[in-house]
Amino acid sequence: MPSYLADKDLYEAALVADAHKDLKPGRYGILEPGPDCPRIPILNLDIILVPGVAFSRDGYRLGRGRGYYDRLLAHARCCKWGVAFDCQLTKHLPVEARDIQLDGIATPRQWLEIPAAGAGGK
Numbered sequence: 820m821p822s823y824l825a826d827k828d829l830y831e832a833a834l835v836a837d838a839h840k841d842l843k844p845g846r847y848g849i850l851e852p853g854p855d856c857p858r859i860p861i862l863n864l865d866i867i868l869v870p871g872v873a874f875s876r877d878g879y880r881l882g883r884g885r886g887y888y889d890r891l892l893a894h895a896r897c898c899k900w901g902v903a904f905d906c907q908l909t910k911h912l913p914v915e916a917r918d919i920q921l922d923g924i925a926t927p928r929q930w931l932e933i934p935a936a937g938a939g940g941k
Contacts, residue, residue, distance in 0.1 A: 822852040832859040875912040878933035892919040
């Protein structure tokens with residue numbers, strides 16, 4: 820689960836064994852792993868489920884505009900899947916060079932694999 824590091828202004832992965840004990844309000848008041856949760860190297864992950872505000876059918880996402888997830892995903896070599904509601908899907912989104920393409924998007928009604936993304940994204 821992503822955990823914000825204020826001193827580095829980035830997110831990293833952390834292990835949550837017990838949600839009731841391990842999750843604490845973090846940046847923006849969102850629950851995230853507390854400081855005692857073991858950190859996990861991003862290269863050790865098999866899949867990352869990625870939130871977003873909107874997702875394009877070609878595998879790009881619109882976040883909150885600070886690039887935190889794109890910086891985290893840039894180091895991942897695993898499958899990266901967006902998790903969304905159907906109403907969050909759109910044909911196209913503006914894409915910049917630093918945006919990471921997802922391998923797929925899962926919604927309650929659809930399972931969209933992005934063939935162009937390949938195993939490592941863009």
